Amino acid sequence: MQARIYKPSKSAMTSGRGKTKAWVLEFVKENVHRTADPLMGWTSIDDTSGQVRMEFDTQEQAIEFAKREGIAFRVEPTHERKRLVKSYSANFDANRKQPWTH
Numbered sequence: 001m002q003a004r005i006y007k008p009s010k011s012a013m014t015s016g017r018g019k020t021k022a023w024v025l026e027f028v029k030e031n032v033h034r035t036a037d038p039l040m041g042w043t044s045i046d047d048t049s050g051q052v053r054m055e056f057d058t059q060e061q062a063i064e065f066a067k068r069e070g071i072a073f074r075v076e077p078t079h080e081r082k083r084l085v086k087s088y089s090a091n092f093d094a095n096r097k098q099p100w101t102h
Helices: 059-069 088-092
Strands: 002-006 023-028 034-036 043-045 053-056 072-075
Touching: 002 059, 023 059, 053 059, 059 072
Parallel strands: 002 072
Antiparallel strands: 002 023, 023 053, 034 043
């Protein structure tokens, strides 16, 4: 069983970054057997380890936990967003790089 350690990105549906501070360790399994329930049509799975999601304060804590428990893991790099610093008054600046048009 392999785990992946990553820092989640901001949800596209919100402007806040509340759940992006912690590092997450979750199990990944490629060959899982899924079956459809004939009566209700729900999909079930034979291994529930994919539902385990553990949060850590730092990347080092997550790696240390995985090593201590003997879990194979991979660390996915974080993608920090670029912050574009803009001000409304720059639209009316006399030294504007692009001419202001109506």
